[in-house]
Amino acid sequence: MDLEQITEDLFKYKKKSLYKIARTAGEERLNTPFPYAENNEIVRRTISPYILRNPVVEKFLQFINDHTALMYKATTWIRLKRVYTVDKDYEYIK
Amino acid sequence: MPSKQSFLSKIAISSDQIFVETKTYLQRVYNKASSQFSSASPFGQLVKVLSNYYEHLFYYLEDAQAENHPYTASSIEAIYGNAQLAGHNPTRSIAAMGEIRFKFKPGKESVFPGPYIILTDGIKLKCNNNNLIYTLKFNSDQVRISKNSTEFTYSMIYQGIFESQKLIGTGRLMQTFNLNINGTADHVNVKVFVNGKLWKQYESLYDMAGNETEGCMVRTGLAGGIDIIFGNTYFGKVPENGSIIEVQYLVNAGSLGTINSNSGDITFEFMDTGLAVTGDEIDLNDYMILDVVTPPRLGSDREDYNFTKFIAPLASKSFVLAGPVNYEHFLSRYNAFSYIDAFNTVDDDYLDDDNVTYLFLLPDVSKKLTTDVDYFTIPANEFTLDSIEKNGIKRAIRESGKQATTSEIQFVDPEIKKYAINIVLRYFEGYDKDALNIDIRTKLNDYFLSVKRRDRIPKSDIIALIEGIEGIDSVNIYFVSEENETAIKNGYYIKKSYKIQPTTPFLQEGEGTKKRFIFFNKELIETKINLKENEDPMLGLDEFGDIIIGSNELPVIRGGWSDRYNTYYQEYPTKGQPSSLSVYFKEKIEQTLTTQVQTANRKKLG
Numbered sequence: 001m002d003l004e005q006i007t008e009d010l011f012k013y014k015k016k017s018l019y020k021i022a023r024t025a026g027e028e029r030l031n032t033p034f035p036y037a038e039n040n041e042i043v044r045r046t047i048s049p050y051i052l053r054n055p056v057v058e059k060f061l062q063f064i065n066d067h068t069a070l071m072y073k074a075t076t077w078i079r080l081k082r083v084y085t086v087d088k089d090y091e092y093i094k
Numbered sequence: 095m096p097s098k099q100s101f102l103s104k105i106a107i108s109s110d111q112i113f114v115e116t117k118t119y120l121q122r123v124y125n126k127a128s129s130q131f132s133s134a135s136p137f138g139q140l141v142k143v144l145s146n147y148y149e150h151l152f153y154y155l156e157d158a159q160a161e162n163h164p165y166t167a168s169s170i171e172a173i174y175g176n177a178q179l180a181g182h183n184p185t186r187s188i189a190a191m192g193e194i195r196f197k198f199k200p201g202k203e204s205v206f207p208g209p210y211i212i213l214t215d216g217i218k219l220k221c222n223n224n225n226l227i228y229t230l231k232f233n234s235d236q237v238r239i240s241k242n243s244t245e246f247t248y249s250m251i252y253q254g255i256f257e258s259q260k261l262i263g264t265g266r267l268m269q270t271f272n273l274n275i276n277g278t279a280d281h282v283n284v285k286v287f288v289n290g291k292l293w294k295q296y297e298s299l300y301d302m303a304g305n306e307t308e309g310c311m312v313r314t315g316l317a318g319g320i321d322i323i324f325g326n327t328y329f330g331k332v333p334e335n336g337s338i339i340e341v342q343y344l345v346n347a348g349s350l351g352t353i354n355s356n357s358g359d360i361t362f363e364f365m366d367t368g369l370a371v372t373g374d375e376i377d378l379n380d381y382m383i384l385d386v387v388t389p390p391r392l393g394s395d396r397e398d399y400n401f402t403k404f405i406a407p408l409a410s411k412s413f414v415l416a417g418p419v420n421y422e423h424f425l426s427r428y429n430a431f432s433y434i435d436a437f438n439t440v441d442d443d444y445l446d447d448d449n450v451t452y453l454f455l456l457p458d459v460s461k462k463l464t465t466d467v468d469y470f471t472i473p474a475n476e477f478t479l480d481s482i483e484k485n486g487i488k489r490a491i492r493e494s495g496k497q498a499t500t501s502e503i504q505f506v507d508p509e510i511k512k513y514a515i516n517i518v519l520r521y522f523e524g525y526d527k528d529a530l531n532i533d534i535r536t537k538l539n540d541y542f543l544s545v546k547r548r549d550r551i552p553k554s555d556i557i558a559l560i561e562g563i564e565g566i567d568s569v570n571i572y573f574v575s576e577e578n579e580t581a582i583k584n585g586y587y588i589k590k591s592y593k594i595q596p597t598t599p600f601l602q603e604g605e606g607t608k609k610r611f612i613f614f615n616k617e618l619i620e621t622k623i624n625l626k627e628n629e630d631p632m633l634g635l636d637e638f639g640d641i642i643i644g645s646n647e648l649p650v651i652r653g654g655w656s657d658r659y660n661t662y663y664q665e666y667p668t669k670g671q672p673s674s675l676s677v678y679f680k681e682k683i684e685q686t687l688t689t690q691v692q693t694a695n696r697k698k699l700g
Contacts (some may be wrong), residue, residue: 026338028260031274031319046143051136064140068147075151078158082175083316085270085323093317094274 007059014066033076033094036069043068109142109149116141164403171318173399177406178321183297184314184402185427187278189344190253190351190393191486194219194230194362195246196239196384203241206381208371210238213378216256218365221390223353228253228362228390229344239368239382246385251362252283253351253390254344263288265335267326273341275319278396280344281427282493284312286322287340288333297496299323302330348395349429354462354476357386392486394428401426415491416498421451424494425487432458433546444594446614447504454506454646455479455487460543469539470651470675471666477650478508508648511634512576513641514663514674515651517560517569520681522689525565531677533563535667538675542651551641551649567683567693573641575634579657586624587633593617651675 014037036042043065044052052058076093080086083093103115117131120141124130131138161172164180174184198211215232228251237247261271273279286293294309296302302309302325309330311323322341324333333339353360364378405426415421418436425434433456440448459469462476479487484505491497515538521530537559545551553571560569581587597615625631634649636642641649653663653674664673683689 023264023335024262026260027262028258029273030257030259031276033274042147046146048139051139057136061140064144068144068151071147071151072154075154075158078155078162079317082162082179083270083272083321085268085321086272090272092272092274 003055003059006056011062029092031094032092036072037066040065041069042072109145112145112148113142116145164406170396170399171315173402174314174397175316175318177402178313178316180406182402182406184406185394185397186281186314186320187346187348187396188282188392188394188428189280189346190349190353190390192251192353192386192390193248193388194251194384195248195387196382197246198239198241198243199381199383200244202381206241206370206376207374209242210240210371211376211378211381212369212371213237213239214366214369217368217378218255219251219362219384220365221353222361222363223355223359224350226253226347226351227255227365228351229256241381248387251390252280252344252346253393254280254346256283256342256344258340258342261322261339261341263333263335263337263339265332267332269324269333271322271339271341272315272317273319273322273343275343275345277345278348279320280346281314282490283344284320285342286310286312287342289337290340296330299325299329304329305331307331346393349393349461351393352391352430352461353389355389357389360386360389362386388482391482392428392430392490394430397427398429414498415494415496416501418451420496421453421491421503424491424496425453425455428487428490430458430461430483432456432460433548435548442594444592444614444616446612446616449500450502450504452504452506453487454508456508456648457483463543468535469542470535474510474650474652477510477648479505506646509644509646510652511647511649512652512655512674513634513649514574514576514653514672514676515556515571516574516672516676516678517556517571518678518680519560519569520567520683521679522565522567522685523682524685527679530563530565530679531669534560534677535675537563538651548643550636550643553638553640567689572639573635574657574663575632575641576655578631578633578635579655581625581631581633582629582658583656583660586622587631589621589623591619591621593619 034041040052040058040062043061047061052061076091079093080088080090083090086093103111117138120126120131131141133139133142160166161169162176164173164176167173167176177184198206213230213232214236215230215234217230219228219230220226221228231250231252237249239247257275259273261273263269284295286295288308291308294307295312296309297311299311305327307325307330309325311321313321313323315321320341320343322339325331362384364382364384366378367375368378368381370376405423415424418438421436422434425431425436433454435454436451437454438448438451456477457479459472459476463469463472487505488503491503517534519530521527538556541555541559545555551573553573556571557569560566560571577587593616595615595617596613599611599613601609602612603609623631634642634644643649651674652665653672654665656662661672663676664671667673667675
């Protein structure tokens, strides 16, 4: 069984809402928060590249990366509580 | 009974603790030796890295939570956000602004292609004095400079760079956008366009009455940057779903943009190009001459966070400049002043100025110091506002749109009173007199730059400062007042008072085309007070010899005058001569064990 089959549908949680994309199309924002969840950024910057050579481990570590990025976002959600007028999932707070 | 998953102790929040507990758990569950989970193994490294992630996370969570409370917040953005919740809109930086003029360079007409140069709005200039970028602002999208014209074109310049961000309206009520800004956005220069149309800014939602009011609120961000808040149909129009909202703002360097030089000493060069009629880009430095009309002034840093913490609960909610408190609150946004006193005279018998708020403002001299100038040598005129700064303040008040219709302001110029300080001291052997002199001058420089009190300057403050210097045994100081010495020398002094009498109303010319009726005559009475022989009136001093600061007075340590014995005090501190700051070394004290113990004991008491 190849890797794609193993991980099929496992990354569904990363899909973005088409409605949301349509609502924000045309926005030109500056200084947006760092995209920790994209390109395995956290794992790539903190773990030896030797480990990432194994595609299965690399794929597995994407979950770890996304989980950690989500946990980092928790701090943003705490800060969002003060910004009471924006949506609860407003994603531009740094 | 704890579940199998909760193997982590709730008090284990450092990465080491998490790592050890995780490792122990894994060893227990999988029945493996510790070598299998060492950091040398890939799995061990993963566990190590994850435990470090979590340590970071605990720190960030604790920090984020602490920043939400006004008493524990420490980052400027969080303090501003908390103040915003309390109703105070913290002041962001304010760009220095000035005026320049430019025209086509004579002699270049024949080599320039076309009849005129096109300059677009927002052209950037670099100031050669401070290397900061300034932006030209025209009243139109572009101006044309004819090569045959000898007339200058005038334009305002603002320190900083204009940035813009585009947002998409959602059509919801109370749409709010938080814009992240790298640096600080100008407090005044923010414009909001909805579908290309400029929407007006309001201080409060209640000011945007009705469904048709195209307006929004621009506030210092609750989470940094700036917040743009639109209405809810009852108060203000709602941007439609899909509408393009463009926010333009000026990112600036605050007080660093102020240039305290004469217009002739300031030079700029164009950073952007102009356009010829053919569409070719033109290097403006080759074809334009540029003069400074008004140097960039009144740049101000963002609000000091200590001030924000203090002022947030006291902020006026009226948003109108009517009384002294409003003006003090408004002007305190500009970090350019060391002292602000706004007052009116409604308690006196003179009724004609009861709508006037008098502004007694002292510029922050510490911001004007350069490496070769200190408090004792900075020119005396720097202690007061010049006409450019006064006009800038008037313009800022006018452009704020908050001044109540009947309210007027008048500046009260501080009356500079000159004093000299004579310091007599005993010092320990082994200490260099010049080094002690420098230490004393440095301490007093810091003291006089930071002292804010407006009642008196006590001798004891100065004595305490000097006694703290290593090598000083004992010290005495006394102030000499120029006003007092002149009075003793002349044998009299002049006392000023005002006499107020009702009069038949008459029309008085005011500033510009303004006129107003006057109902009272206010007459200045000058009374000559003769002194008796050997009488010391102690003008400007109290019985302790401390400096007394009268209303509207500004004491400065400065010479340039003679005392009662015709001893001339040099204007600036001068070694070996009586001057504004004179240090006399009376006696050298031998360093013995007893004196050293005594000095140490004294320091402990202090």
